Structure formats: structure tokens, C-alpha cells
Amino acid sequence: MNTRTIRVDRDVRSESRRRAAQLRGVFSDRGTLVVNMLSSPGAGKTSLLEATARHWAGRWRMAVLVGDLATDRDARRLAPYCPVEQLTTGGACHLEIQLLEEGLQRLALRGDCDPTHLDFLFVENVGNLVCPASHDLAEHVRVVLLSVTEGEDKPGKYPKMFRTSDAMVVTKTDLLPHVPFTVASAAEDARLVQPLMDVLSVSVLTGEGVAAWCRWLEHARDRMLAGALQPQHLVDRRPPAPAGNGASH
Amino acid sequence: MSGCRSSVETTSETSVLFGPCGRAPVARQESDPGTGQGLTHVGTDERGVIVHEQSLMAALLGQVARLAAEHRATGVEEICVEIGRLSGVEPTLLELAFADQVPRTRFRDARLRIVCVGLQAVCCDCGAEFEVEGFRFRCTTCRSARVRVTRGDDFLLRDVVIRTADATDAEGRREDNTEPPRGRGESKAESWAEEERAER
Numbered sequence: 525m526n527t528r529t530i531r532v533d534r535d536v537r538s539e540s541r542r543r544a545a546q547l548r549g550v551f552s553d554r555g556t557l558v559v560n561m562l563s564s565p566g567a568g569k570t571s572l573l574e575a576t577a578r579h580w581a582g583r584w585r586m587a588v589l590v591g592d593l594a595t596d597r598d599a600r601r602l603a604p605y606c607p608v609e610q611l612t613t614g615g616a617c618h619l620e621i622q623l624l625e626e627g628l629q630r631l632a633l634r635g636d637c638d639p640t641h642l643d644f645l646f647v648e649n650v651g652n653l654v655c656p657a658s659h660d661l662a663e664h665v666r667v668v669l670l671s672v673t674e675g676e677d678k679p680g681k682y683p684k685m686f687r688t689s690d691a692m693v694v695t696k697t698d699l700l701p702h703v704p705f706t707v708a709s710a711a712e713d714a715r716l717v718q719p720l721m722d723v724l725s726v727s728v729l730t731g732e733g734v735a736a737w738c739r740w741l742e743h744a745r746d747r748m749l750a751g752a753l754q755p756q757h758l759v760d761r762r763p764p765a766p767a768g769n770g771a772s773h
Numbered sequence: 774m775s776g777c778r779s780s781v782e783t784t785s786e787t788s789v790l791f792g793p794c795g796r797a798p799v800a801r802q803e804s805d806p807g808t809g810q811g812l813t814h815v816g817t818d819e820r821g822v823i824v825h826e827q828s829l830m831a832a833l834l835g836q837v838a839r840l841a842a843e844h845r846a847t848g849v850e851e852i853c854v855e856i857g858r859l860s861g862v863e864p865t866l867l868e869l870a871f872a873d874q875v876p877r878t879r880f881r882d883a884r885l886r887i888v889c890v891g892l893q894a895v896c897c898d899c900g901a902e903f904e905v906e907g908f909r910f911r912c913t914t915c916r917s918a919r920v921r922v923t924r925g926d927d928f929l930l931r932d933v934v935i936r937t938a939d940a941t942d943a944e945g946r947r948e949d950n951t952e953p954p955r956g957r958g959e960s961k962a963e964s965w966a967e968e969e970r971a972e973r
Contacts, residue, residue: 719918
């Protein structure tokens with residue numbers, strides 16, 4: 525019997541990254557900014573999306589794909605504001621591109637939403653600061669939320685998540701008087717891993733910062749339309765291997 | 774459990790990678806690694822852990838199955854992967870996922886070799902190349918924030934050592950003389966390829 529070594533040297537995620545890149549291109553052409561929202565559980569992703577939809581009040585066409593391990597609670601909260609589809613991961617800790625594609629198909633089948641005519645598509649990821657960081661969901665911008673009760677040391681503890689995010693949104697700032705947390709320290713920690721990080725702070729209870737957050741999104745969409753947006757999660761990625769490599773399919 | 778062999782090597786600094794997502798509800802991936810379709814359905818597992826290493830392993834084993842079929846392999850000896858420090862893949866969990874899934878493939882006696890690599894970057898302003906320490910992404914020469922990681926972001930399938938029956942196909946070492954009858958090996962490779970097609 526003979527043995528033979530087949531050299532591959534390809535990232536295992538190449539195929540899903542290729543699909544994600546293709547989808548991102550499709551959304552760019554349609555003028556839809558895809559926003560991947562990440563945080564630990566309970567940091568306020570759903571609340572911020574509710575506040576965003578309320579603030580815009582129909583000014584922009586938006587839809588949400590919301591990932592959840594098992595329940596549809598987040599989807600039900602968002603349903604009064606905009607078209608929303610649930611992506612149930614069945615216990616898995618993150619979303620992958622094929623779940624997103626399925627969600628988009630379901631969105632297209634609804635009567636109230638045309639996913640080809642959106643200004644913003646939000647993907648609310650599973651609450652987790654680790655695994656979702658490694659999966660490209662066709663987003664143009666990646667936003668990580670950090671609530672003030674989590675502690676200002678988190679960016680350095682979850683470097684992949686913060687390294688690959690374009691913006692950090694500090695949430696629940698109405699609690700700042702009660703917790704040992706300063707936005708400046710958290711920003712400093714985040715910028716050690718991602719020096720170009722945009723830092724915003726919001727309280728959806730008082731409404732403070734919501735308008736600035738919405739302007740940030742609008743500005744990101746403008747940059748995307750102008751072809752001037754460089755997603756941070758693609759910065760460190762090596763260029764795809766040339767075609768014809770062993771495992772290409 | 775027999776047949777599940779894996780090893781971890783570390784190049785450059787000792788690697789302390791990121792933790793897993795931890796313990797999530799009792800579940801386990803049930804998708805066939807042969808399809809390489811990643812996570813499609815999740816079931817229960819007595820171990821009670823589901824991590825994204827499981828879905829990455831399914832994708833990896835799917836790629837290996839396709840390669841083996843393509844090269845008319847009669848078996849797989851070794852699968853070598855490279856894990857970068859910023860890849861978000863935890864070697865210990867990858868080994869667990871391998872031990873969990875490889876028995877359900879057609880190459881259950883394959884070994885997994887994991888090579889861990891450190892984190893290197895290049896400065897987009899001054900061009901200096903440097904090792905990133907403590908996840909501080911600033912140029913160590915000019916302090917610029919515009920740096921790009923050149924090594925350490927990947928989860929690579931480096932290479933696969935396959936067994937083949939066809940002597941003319943061999944580039945690698947000849948292992949022993951327990952060569953199976955030629956026809957048998959080929960038909961096995963073909964049946965793999967057929968199963969692959971059927972699964973798509």
C-alpha cells in the first residue's frame with residue numbers, strides 16, 4: 525500500500541466565507557447595509573434594535589434576522605417594529621451563513637417584506653463573545669455591545685470579538701452612576717486590540733445616545749454606497765487561495 | 774475509544790488560545806460529516822457540550838472525504854491542521870470534536886495533527902513585521918494602528934496523508950507490503966465517491 529500527502533493549505537471556512545462574500549456583494553449592489561450585532565447574553569441587542577426602529581419610525585426600510593438557541597422571544601419583541609425572522613440554532617453557540625440564507629428565503633416568502641429592497645438588514649447573533657467572532661455572516665459592519673455591568677476589562681479578554689468589530693456600543697449607561705465602569709477605560713481597552721474602533725454609548729431607557737447610534741449606521745451605509753467601507757473583520761484575513769487547489773469545490 | 778488519535782504541536786510561543794463558548798444546553802451535532810454542510814441539525818449528547826469546533830470539524834471532515842474520493846484513496850492516515858492564535862479555534866475542543874465525529878466517517882482510523890501558530894502582523898505604514906504580544910495590535914516600530922495580521926488568523930487544512938492502491942499514483946513513501954488487491958482498493962475509492970455524490 526502507498527501513502528501520499530495531499531497539500532491543501534486552505535482555510536476550513538473558505539467555502540462559507542466565499543458564500544458570505546458573494547452575499548455581501550449582492551447586498552452592496554442593492555444598497556443594503558448588513559449589520560452583525562454581537563454581545564454576551566443580556567447586553568441589550570434586542571432593546572437597541574427596538575430603539576433603533578422606534579427612532580427611525582419607518583424612515584429607513586429595515587429587517588432583522590434574530591438568532592436564538594431555542595426560543596422566539598426576541599423575534600416576538602421585534603415583530604411590532606419591523607419584519608423579523610427567527611434563526612433557531614438548536615443549541616449551537618453561533619450563527620452560520622447557511623442559517624442566514626435560510627432566514628433570507630423565509631423573509632422573501634412573507635408578504636410584508638422584500639429583502640431585495642432594504643436599507644438595513646440587522647443580524648442579531650446568539651449572545652456569546654467567543655464563537656460568533658469566527659463566522660462571516662456577509663456583514664458590512666460588525667458591532668459589539670458591552671453593557672456597563674459586564675466590566676470595562678472585557679475587550680482584552682475577548683480579543684477576537686473586539687479585534688473584528690468596527691464599533692463598540694456601551695449599553696445601559698443609565699446605570700453608570702451605580703457601577704465601577706468608565707466608558708473611557710473600556711474604549712482604551714478595546715483600542716488595544718482594535719485601534720480604529722468607533723465607540724458609542726447608549727441608554728435605551730433614557731434614549732441617550734440612540735440618535736448618535738442611528739447616525740453612525742446611516743454614515744456606515746453612506747460609506748458602503750460610496751465603496752469606502754473596509755469591514756474590520758476582513759482586515760486580518762489572508763487572501764483566498766488560488767483556484768485549482770486540492771480541496772476546491 | 775480506539776482509532777481516535779490526535780496530537781497538538783505548538784510553534785512559536787506557547788499558545789493560550791481563546792476559551793470555548795462554554796457549556797450550552799445539552800445538544801450535539803448530528804449532521805453527517807461527509808456532507809461538509811456544517812451544522813444543520815442538533816441533537817442531544819450525554820457530554821452536554823456544543824461548541825463551534827463541532828461544526829468546524831464537520832466542515833473539515835467533509836473536505837477530507839471529498840479529497841479522499843477525488844484522489845481515489847483507500848484510506849486516510851493523517852489530517853494536519855494549523856490553528857492560528859486569533860482563529861477562534863480551541864485545540865482541545867477540536868480534538869474532542871474529532872474523537873466524537875471521526876468514528877462516523879469512512880476513515881475512522883485517521884490521526885489528527887494540530888499545529889498551533891502564534892500571531893504575526895505587518896505594519897501598513899512602515900512595513901515592519903512583528904510578533905503580536907498580549908493582543909496589542911500596534912506597530913512595535915512606529916506605533917501605527919494600521920496593522921494587518923499576516924499569520925495567526927487561520928484555521929487551515931494543511932495536508933492530508935491518504936492511502937492509495939494505485940502504485941503509479943504514489944508520490945509519498947511506501948509504507949509496508951500489506952497491499953490490498955488492486956481491484957478492491959479502487960472499488961472502495963469509487964464507492965466513496967458515489968456515496969459523496971448521493972449525499973449532495
